[in-house]
Amino acid sequence: xxxxxxxxxxxxxxxxxxxxxxxxxxxxxxxxxxxxxxxxxxxxxxxxxxxxxxxxxxxxxxxxxxxxxxxxxxxxxxxxxxxxxxxxxxxxxxxxxxxxxxxxxxxxxxxxxxxxxxxxxxxxxxxxxxxxxxxxxxxxxxxxxxxxxxxxxxxxxxxxxxxxxxxxxxxxxxxxxxxxxxxxxxxxxxxxxxxxxxxxxxxxxxxxxxxxxxxxxxxxxxxxxxxxxxxxxxxxxxxxxxxxxxxxxxxxxxxxxxxxxxxxxxxxxxxxxxxxxxxxxxxxxxxxxxxxxxxxxxxxxxxxxxxxxxxxxxxxxxxxxxxxxxxxxxxxxxxxxxxxxxxxxxxxxxxxxxxxxxxxxxxxxxxxxxxxxxxxxxxxxxxxxxxxxxxxxxxxxxxxxxxxxxxxxxxxxxxxxxxxxxxxxxxxxxxxxxxxxxxxxxxxxxxxxxxxxx
Numbered sequence: 001x002x003x004x005x006x007x008x009x010x011x012x013x014x015x016x017x018x019x020x021x022x023x024x025x026x027x028x029x030x031x032x033x034x035x036x037x038x039x040x041x042x043x044x045x046x047x048x049x050x051x052x053x054x055x056x057x058x059x060x061x062x063x064x065x066x067x068x069x070x071x072x073x074x075x076x077x078x079x080x081x082x083x084x085x086x087x088x089x090x091x092x093x094x095x096x097x098x099x100x101x102x103x104x105x106x107x108x109x110x111x112x113x114x115x116x117x118x119x120x121x122x123x124x125x126x127x128x129x130x131x132x133x134x135x136x137x138x139x140x141x142x143x144x145x146x147x148x149x150x151x152x153x154x155x156x157x158x159x160x161x162x163x164x165x166x167x168x169x170x171x172x173x174x175x176x177x178x179x180x181x182x183x184x185x186x187x188x189x190x191x192x193x194x195x196x197x198x199x200x201x202x203x204x205x206x207x208x209x210x211x212x213x214x215x216x217x218x219x220x221x222x223x224x225x226x227x228x229x230x231x232x233x234x235x236x237x238x239x240x241x242x243x244x245x246x247x248x249x250x251x252x253x254x255x256x257x258x259x260x261x262x263x264x265x266x267x268x269x270x271x272x273x274x275x276x277x278x279x280x281x282x283x284x285x286x287x288x289x290x291x292x293x294x295x296x297x298x299x300x301x302x303x304x305x306x307x308x309x310x311x312x313x314x315x316x317x318x319x320x321x322x323x324x325x326x327x328x329x330x331x332x333x334x335x336x337x338x339x340x341x342x343x344x345x346x347x348x349x350x351x352x353x354x355x356x357x358x359x360x361x362x363x364x365x366x367x368x369x370x371x372x373x374x375x376x377x378x379x380x381x382x383x384x385x386x387x388x389x390x391x392x393x394x395x396x397x398x399x400x401x402x403x404x405x406x407x408x409x410x411x412x413x414x415x416x417x418x419x420x421x422x423x424x425x426x427x428x429x430x431x432x433x434x435x436x437x438x439x440x441x442x443x444x445x446x447x448x449x450x451x452x453x454x
Contacts, residue, residue, distance in 0.1 A: 013072060015074070016055050016072065019076050020047075020159070022076075022078060023078050023156070023159070023160055023193065024047065024160075036128065036136070036139070038140050039162070042144045042158055043159050043160075045147075045158075046147070046155045047155075049149045049155050050155045053150070053152050055152065056068055057072075065316070065345045066287060071231070071259055071285065074229070074231075076193040076230075077189060077192060078160075078192075078193050079106040079186075079187070079188055079192035079193060079194045079230070080106070080188040080189070080192075081108055082188055084105060084110075084113070084184070084217060089182070092182055092184075093180065093182070094178065094439060095438050097177065097178050097180035099119075100116060100118050101114060101116070101180040101181075102126065102180070103184065104163070104165050104182070104184065104196055105186055106188070106192070107183075110184075119179070120176075123168070123169050123170070123173060123179075124166065125166070127163060127164060127165065128162075128163065128166060131166060131168075138201075142237065142239055145267075146235075146267075146291070153263070154263050156195070156233060157197060157234070157263075158235070165181055165196065165198045166198075166200075167198075167200045167208070169201070169202045169203060169206040169208050169244075170203055170206065171203040171205055171206060172204065172205040172206060173207075175207065177209075178209040178210070178435070179209070179210050179211070180210075181198060181210065183212070183214050183232075184216065185215070185255075186216070187228040187229075187230040190228070191229060191230065192231070193233065194231065195233050195235075196232065196234040197234070197235055198212065198237070199236075199237050200236070200239065200246070200248075202238075202246055204243060205242070205244065207244070207246075208245075208247075209246075209249075209435050210246060210247070210249070211436065213251045213253075214251065214253065214254060214260065214262075215251070215282075216253075216254055216258070229258060229259070231260075231261070232254060232262070232283075233262075234260075234261075234263070235262070236250075236265070238266045238267070238274070239266075240267065240269060241269050242269045242272065242296065243271040243272060246274050247277075248274065248275065248277070249436075250262075250276060250277070250278045250279070250288070251279050251443070252279070252281065252283065252286060255282065255283070256283070256313075257284050258284060259283060259284060260283040260286040261287045262287070263288070263289045264289070264291070265291045265293075266292045268292065268293065268294050268295060268296065269296040269299070271298050271299065272296070272299055272300070273299075273301075273302075274302070275302040275304070276290065276303050276305075277304045277430070277433055278304070279306050279307075279430070279431075279434075280305075280307040280308070280317075281450070283313070285313070285315075286314070286315045287316040288316070288317055289318045289319075290303065290318070290320075291319070291321075292320070292330075293324070294323045294325060294330075297325045297327050298327045299323075299325065299328050299329070300328075301331075302330070302331050303331070304332075304334075304433045305332075305334035306335050306337075306427055306431065307335070307337070308336075309336065309337070309343065311340050311341065311342065312340070312342070314342070314345070315336075315342075315344055316345040317347070317348075318345075318348075319332065319347070319349065320348075320351070321349070322351045323350070323353075323356040323359050323361065324353060324355060325355060325356060326356060326359070327358050327359070328356055328359045328360075328361075329359070330360075330361045331361075332364070333364050333366070333430070334364075334365050335367070335368070335430055336368065337370065337427060338369050338375070340374065341373045341374070342375070343374075344375070344376045345376075345378075346365045346376070346378045347378075347379045347381070348365065348381065348393075350363055350381065350391070351383050352383065352384040352386050352391060353386065355386070356389070357387075357389065358389065359389040360390045361382070361393075362391070363380050363382070363394070364395070364396075365378050365380055365396075366395070368398060368423070368426050369397065369399055370400070376397055379395075381393070400423075404418075405418050405422070408421060408422070420451045424444070424448055424451060427444075431443055431447070
């Protein structure tokens, strides 16, 4: 890949200019995966667009509450390949996905750690290079189609595009087993840049349950610092054809001194149904941008989110749902639990243009502050020009209710136990919506552990 566009850039700060040059140097000899020459065009276009952008700051509307100044000063190096033992993965693999999990380590496919033996015919799960011939001609219609010329971090991911985790379900195939994508971070030096890329294509009438799990190999809780700062910059593109159903759980549990920036872009065709269960517990600073485009009638979108922030953590959730056709439905509930000096940011947008008549849209952000120093910036938004719709949005910010604590204590619970019970109940409304029993149990235990330590 040529780096001339970056070398000529005057907008990116010097440190990130060098970061990008190191990134492109790694792949300059790998013009394209055989049979996927269009990757060169995608990467070059992304590199050119990066040169026109500034590094995001609080002066940008989309980043006004999230300070990236620390990130802007770090010299990152592309993560090297890492070798880990399969036994180390045992605590992370879900029992329901023992024979249906795909593992990427530092953004690269790890076939020796993956097990896909139980998947039925009509399902491809693997990396880009193993894609069946009949799908190679189609992939150009999907990969990189959610490119945003103003999204600095998505462009960086695309400029580095080489390894891709792919889930492709053929028409009318019902996948009974959940598919777990385990995207592991194993820092090989002090400041590693790890860039996972995921593509999910569900064709007409198909149905799949997907768990996208970002984690690091550690015995500690996800908010504990390990003196191994790294940046995970991931992009996931999901396409649902007519009448396709996807139940997607996105779990983020990076180490406590890492940075995690992710984007999920979803396109839904007519009669499709997409559910996202987002749980964010880790990283020193995290940001997830979720964009949904309803591209057909009678489309359903359900977004459920739980973010737990403590210590000095910052977590930012941005979502945008675009309803473009009649009879669209969307329901969003995102909760924050914020303790210590934690800082949460929620910005949710729902667009209902004139063609989207008879839409039913709800959005609610509920926030529980456990400390006088905890902060939340919340901004739910509805932009409606259609005149025959049913829409609502709102946000609540509260502390634990003293009368509820008193009631529980009057029934024999200690003050601490009463407090933990109320926090766990607040989180359970989201955790109970997770589709897999083992996932619910593990994350419930993790939330309880964080609660006890708070």
